[in-house]
Amino acid sequence: MTTTTAVLVLEDGTRYEGRAYGARGRTFGEAVFATGMSGYQETLTDPSYAGQLVVMTAPHIGNTGMNDEDVESRRIWVDGFIVRDPSRVVSNYRATRSLDDDLVAHGVVGISGIDTRAVTRRLRDAGVMRAGIFSGDDADLDPAAQLALVQESAGMLGRNLSSEVSVATATVVAAEGETVGRLAVLDLGVKESTLRQLAARGFEVHVLPQSTTLDELLALDPVAVFYSNGPGDPAASEAHVELLQGVLRAGLPFFGICFGNQLLGRALGFGTYKLPFGHRGINQPVLDRESGRIEITAHNHGFAVDAPREGAVESPAGFGRVEVSHIGLNDDVVEGLRALDIPAFSVQYHPEAAAGPHDSTYLFDRFRAMVIAAQTPKDSQ
Numbered sequence: 001m002t003t004t005t006a007v008l009v010l011e012d013g014t015r016y017e018g019r020a021y022g023a024r025g026r027t028f029g030e031a032v033f034a035t036g037m038s039g040y041q042e043t044l045t046d047p048s049y050a051g052q053l054v055v056m057t058a059p060h061i062g063n064t065g066m067n068d069e070d071v072e073s074r075r076i077w078v079d080g081f082i083v084r085d086p087s088r089v090v091s092n093y094r095a096t097r098s099l100d101d102d103l104v105a106h107g108v109v110g111i112s113g114i115d116t117r118a119v120t121r122r123l124r125d126a127g128v129m130r131a132g133i134f135s136g137d138d139a140d141l142d143p144a145a146q147l148a149l150v151q152e153s154a155g156m157l158g159r160n161l162s163s164e165v166s167v168a169t170a171t172v173v174a175a176e177g178e179t180v181g182r183l184a185v186l187d188l189g190v191k192e193s194t195l196r197q198l199a200a201r202g203f204e205v206h207v208l209p210q211s212t213t214l215d216e217l218l219a220l221d222p223v224a225v226f227y228s229n230g231p232g233d234p235a236a237s238e239a240h241v242e243l244l245q246g247v248l249r250a251g252l253p254f255f256g257i258c259f260g261n262q263l264l265g266r267a268l269g270f271g272t273y274k275l276p277f278g279h280r281g282i283n284q285p286v287l288d289r290e291s292g293r294i295e296i297t298a299h300n301h302g303f304a305v306d307a308p309r310e311g312a313v314e315s316p317a318g319f320g321r322v323e324v325s326h327i328g329l330n331d332d333v334v335e336g337l338r339a340l341d342i343p344a345f346s347v348q349y350h351p352e353a354a355a356g357p358h359d360s361t362y363l364f365d366r367f368r369a370m371v372i373a374a375q376t377p378k379d380s381q
């Protein structure tokens with residue numbers, strides 16, 4: 001027997017009735033679907049999901065519980081969680097708590113018992129949209145009032161969420177092995193596994209607040225700069241684009257991931273646009289045009305860079321030639337950029353792959369090699 005104790009309402013008026021899950025109450029955000037069969041803990045703790053209500057297409061969620069090792073940041077960031085069938089038992093030797101307990105502890109309103117395939121098809125056909133989950137007393141609100149609240153809620157277009165997810169003060173992660181030098185990481189919602197990958201390549205990783213100015217960044221005297229993944233619309237991040245243009249003019253090597261790729265695109269003078277339903281999953285094929293290899297990659301993005309796909313073009317912002325280095329094979333979306341005349345590149349997907357296949361960790365090696373190559377002429381002068 002299914003008792004209706006919660007309802008998911010999409011902005012187009014579609015309603016899905018289910019059961020209260022996690023915290024009780026009401027929540028609003030952009031409803032998006034994620035297709036990973038595993039990795040819900042990494043998804044929930046990825047700051048890029050702030051402002052979103054995540055629908056898991058995998059039907060059975062929670063069976064491995066939550067552990068202390070797979071967290072990607074200090075908390076759960078999704079604004080709502082939509083699942084088919086929560087596991088009633090937790091079975092994993094690393095689990096220290098259940099998913100349900102964590103959702104309650106973090107105040108995340110969820111809904112279960114939903115036909116997540118139907119929701120996914122709706123979002124795929126109509127595009128992602130604003131949505132609300134109503135549970136507990138809020139489930140009994142008049143449907144018209146629920147819909148009105150959803151339609152009044154904030155959309156993702158034009159939204160800047162960086163200050164909500166970034167660190168307030170700088171932190172440092174020690175380099176492992178032979179040190180390359182100090183790396184300035186602009187924290188726009190960075191994942192722990194990205195920091196680990198960078199530290200493992202010999203970078204002394206300085207995680208900086210998103211409000212860092214160019215002078216503050218240069219005062220660190222870094223050997224290179226990295227922009228992280230993060231939530232929000234890249235078109236609303238003017239200050240980060242200007243900061244990056246300053247970094248590139250200063251000649252510092254640069255690598256960006258996901259939001260960082262979108263901001264490099266903008267710094268080079270290209271636009272960004274919203275995809276109809278985005279890419280969120282861990283099995284997305286991407287072509288690396290340099291090697292001709294196809295990688296299976298982890299994605300989480302709703303926006304993309306609008307740059308010409310055919311060969312090298314002049315950067316509209318005057319940074320020399322640029323080419324699209326990686327292409328998504330499902331829909332031809334730009335998945336990577338490389339500047340040819342300055343040391344800068346970025347990818348739209350997640351080479352840190354948490355969760356996901358490890359096909360793309362070579363990009364961190366490429367970054368290390370680029371930084372070392374940029375240092376060599378200076379040292380030998």
Ligand SMILES: NC(=O)CC[C@H](N)C(=O)O
Binds near residue numbers: 231232233234259
């Ligand atoms: N993971 C990310 O960095 C996401 C970038 C951006 N917020 C998007 O949705 O496209």
